[in-house]
Amino acid sequence: MFKQKKFLIGGIIILIALGYLGYTAFAGAATYYYTVNEVLGKGSSIYGDTMRVEGQVLVGSVQQESAGRMWKFTISDADGQQSLPVIYRGVVPDTFEEGNPVVVEGILGSDGIFQAKTLMPKCPSKYEPEV
Amino acid sequence: MADIGYIALLLALVASLYSATAFVFGKRRNIPALVDSARNGVVAVCGLVSIAVLALLYAILTHDFQIEYVASYTARDMSLTYLLSAIWAGNDGSLLFWAWLLALFGMIVVLQRRDVGRELVPYASTIVMVTEVFFLFLLLSVANPFHKLSFLPADGRGLNPLLENPGMLFHPPNLLGGYVGFTIPFAFAMSALLTRRLGDEWIVSIRRWTLVSWLLLSIGNIIGAWWAYVELGWGGYWAWDPVENASLLPWLTGTAFLHSIMMQRRRGILKKWNMVLVIITFSLSIFGTFLTRSGILSSVHTFADTTLGPFFLVFIGVTLFSSLGLLYYRSELLNSEAEMESLVSRESTFLMNNLFLVGAAFAVFLGEIFPLISEAVRGVKITVGAPFYNQVNGPIFLAIIFLAGVCALIGWRRSSVSNLMRNFLWPLAIALVIGSALIILGVRQPYAVFAFTVCAFVLTTILYEWFRGTRARRRMRGDNYLKAFFGLLGANRPRYGGYTVHIGLVLIAIGVIGSSFYNVEKEATLLPGESMSIKNYTLTYENKDTFQTETRQVDSATLSVFNGGKLLGKIVPSKYYSVSYEQSVTEVAIRSTPAEDLYAILIGWDDAGATSFKILVNPLVSWIWIGGIVLVLGGLIAFWPERRKLPVEIRVEARETVGSVSNKKSGNGINKVRSSSEARRG
The missing domain is CATH 1.20.5 (Single alpha-helices involved in coiled-coils or other helix-helix interfaces)
Structure with a gap:
């Protein structure tokens, strides 16, 4: 042809x-996509890198400040052994909830606190409720 | 009721297995009675699956919470419309809805009166029935919508409040309809390969099926975007979420297919490519369903059920392997009948359009599955986000839109450069004037100026083409302009429907360009009486209301909107907590004008009365929805059946053949060849 x-x-x-x-x-x-244990396992070598981290929001860890414009919480893997503190500035999606898995994207600071720019709840139970 | 539904599905499985086999045997052994009975089988399948759907509907409407599906997705306090939408709200129900649509489409195929492609129907129906068997098997085993609970809950869990939006009534069924619809073109393509009837027959038989599937997919995606914009409250309409991408993929390849089948009809080229495209489009439709069900990628859309993934993967694997294998064995029968002649021709623009569309689809697909690839190869998950998709697809989509303008004024086969100059002079001049005007008016982003200029060019080429056609028709027939214009549209609906779709796309593009390059956002925490300003707006926080309804606890904040000291009105963003669903939902407030949307989100508040807002100004977003409506109208024009007037058509064809060779009429577009074989040889 x-x-x-x-x-x-x-x-x-x-x-x-x-x-x-x-x-x-x-x-x-x-962007690298890590679990909480992977992030903490890398230590200081990944300070300042942009990455995505998946983890479960620990129940009781969520605090909000500035009338809902800043959120502090802690995420961990399902085994719950190591945890990563997260600070997120912005609008929290409606499906964000304690105890649910979440994906945060941002930078790990040298103080060990993850500064998140985006927050994506994974919400497996939202459209498929357990009965 | 649950038992009736389950038994109906079981019988439908038996009937579809029977039909699938009987078509093949009846056709191969040449037993018309067997083919007829297989045909009846297809009708029976449709009837039986309809009974199952009605049974589920009955259970939903009568609040039969013993059925797990009903308890999971409905509640007593839901309105009738949302109760109806519960059919596709959940995993099992949406699969049932899929199976029902497929059975319905299959029945329409066997009952349709057709002049061409009759010989293809039996094998095509076998393919449809095999697909139906797959879905019925899922419904009877791992995704049974009639599964009963061991106890009777007092009330169901209800619909997620985020899904309570008119979008819920239209977005899922349209998307599913689009996905399912592509089964029919695929089935006819496979039938053509199996029967070695590889002429234009199958292309002619499936044009309208492809169009309607494409249209449903378009509507589904546009409504999905609108829904995300007004309900999800992040200020955007498309997030490149994996599941959004999954519905874009078959749309892209389906669009390529719609264009490339025109090349086969007109010129007898791209035959293998068409086969490949239809196979890919069908596989991507199934892949989209697989993605939402398997949970392998994180997305806001996923269902939790992970047992379905492997089944879908096997089905896609078998489909791809067998159909591509069949294509390989038949490939020597699919050689082109003609040569591409000139780079400056409509064929060439179609070819490029195909390359770009498939290129975009490939990029989106790669970005989508990259985490899986990188994990398999290097053991680390690497994801790509929205920047990747925007950066790749922005230029590609712009190129595609540019081609939509070029193809309107360029002839088939070969256009001379002087002809081209004559056709393009005015549109190009107008586009450049508009581009310069934009710069003078303050649009300074180079990309935006360039993109808007391209859009202006495409709009003017299409309108210019319409104008020339109308003028020619007016001169020829002595009609007034209005009558001539509608006469023109009616005389070649596929062509002018297509142009209308292109105009719709350009309008959407204008909205996307405006809102991506010039959106402004600002967050602020205000006490009552305090103001914030964004762009030319000043917003004053008046007060916050808290009140209780039967099912919700609502907090709403009132903002007065001023523009240069003039009060424009009030907007009231709010948040409510759904008591029954235990979830809070943000309701944004949007003040929409054709120029820009003022978009207000209530973020939160503290005990001292300070309240936070996020305010966005999104320029030109309304044009996305307006463009969507135009696109759907265009699709309907193209889909509308043409009057059967064979003798005239032949006359037209003969004239057009002369015209396209001497290349004088190719641009005016009043009468275009419809069936290609004559023109091709002529």
């Missing part, structure tokens, strides 16, 4: 452009 070389060349140029676009976007947006 494409006996004429110009179509092949045109197609290859477009594909290279798409590939380059994808690569640069990826390089700028790739």
Whole structure:
């Protein structure tokens, strides 16, 4: 169908452009995704890196300040052995709740406190309630 | 009732197994009676699954909480409409709804009166019935909506208050309808491969099925975006959430398919590519359902049930492997009948559009499953967020929109450069004027100026094309402009429906560009009487109200909105706590104008009376919804059945053949060739 070389060349140029676009976007947006134990296991080597951390919000750890604009809580893995304090500034989604898994994205400070920019509740039980 | 539903599903499984086999045997051994009985089987399946749906509906409406599904998703205090929506609110019910739609579509396929593609129906129905068997099997084993509890709860758990939105009534069924609909084009494609009837037949048979599936998917996605915007309260409409992506993927490949089948009909090229696209689109539809059910990716949409994942994975695997294998064995029958001639031709724009759409789909897919890949390969999970998707898809979508403008004024086969110049002079000039005007008016972001200029170009090319067509028709027939315009639309609905869809997309793009480049947000904590300002607005916090309704505890804050000292009105963002569901829900307040939305979120408050707000100004968001409506209208125009007037058509065709060769009429678009074979040889 494409006996004429110009179509092949045109197609290859477009594909290279798409590939380059994808690569640069990826390089700028790739983020490591850790569990709480993994984060704490890495120690100081990942201070200042942007990452996502998944963990369970410990019951009783949630505090809010500034009339709901700043939230402090602690997350841990399901085994509950190590925990990571989190500070989040912003609007908390409605599905955020103690005891539920959550994914936070942000930076781990050298004080060991995770400064979260985004907060995504994983809410497995929300649309599928246990009876 | 539960037993009736379950038994109906069981019988439907038997009937669909029978039909699937009987079609094959009847066709191969040439026993028309067997094919007829298989046909009746399809109708029976539809009847039986309908009984199951009615049984579940009855259980929901009569509050039969013994049934686990009813207890999980409904409660006594729910209104009738939300009770009805409970059918697709949960995992098991939505699978039942899927199976029902598929049975319905399957029945329409066997009952449809058709001039072409009759020979394809038996095998296509077998494919539909095999898919039906898969879903019925799930419903009877791991996702039984009629499962009974060992005790009788006094009341059900009810619907999650976040789902209490009109969006809930339309978003899921439209999306599911779109997903299910793509089964039919896939089934006809497989039937064409199996029967070696690889001409235009299958393409002709499925054009409207593809269109309606695509339209349902579009409606589902647009309503989903609107729902997220007005209900989820984060100020945006699309978050590149894995499940949103999953519904975008078949939309992208389906859009590519809708365009590339036109190439096959007109020129007899891209035959293998069409097969690949329909296989991918169908697989992605199933993949979307798989993602929501499996819980392998974190998303706001996921259902907790994880037992379904492996079943879907096996089904997708078998589908992909067998259909691509079949395509490989038949590939020599799918050679192109023509050559691509010129880079400057409508074919070429369609080809690029396909490359871009599939490229975008590939990028989204890769971003979606990258955590899984990186974990498998390197043992670490790496995710990519919204920036990745925006950065990749922004330029690609803009290129696609640009092509939508180019293709309106470029002829099939080959366009001369002088012809091109003549067609594009005005639109290009107008677009440049609009672009410069935007710069003068203060739009300075280079990307935004460029993107808006492209949108202006595309709009003018399409409108210019309409204008030229109308003018030609007016001259030819002596009609007035209005009559000529509607006559033009009616004369070639697929074509002008398509253009209308393109206009809708451009309007959506304008909304997306405006709201992504120029949105402003601000948070503030205010005492009653205090003000904050954002852009040209000043908002004064008046007071907070707390009151109790039967099921909710509501806190609402009243803000007065001023613009340059002039009171525009009041907005009342609120938060309520659903007593029965034990969840708090933020209700945003939106003051919407065509130019911009003022979007207010009540964040929280403290005991001293200080109340926090997040205020956003989102420019041009209304155009996304307006564009959505235009897009749906366009889809309906394209879908609307054409009048059957064969003799005229042939005449038109003959004339058009001459026209497209001499390349004088290719742009005016009054009468375009419909069935391609004549033109192709001519």
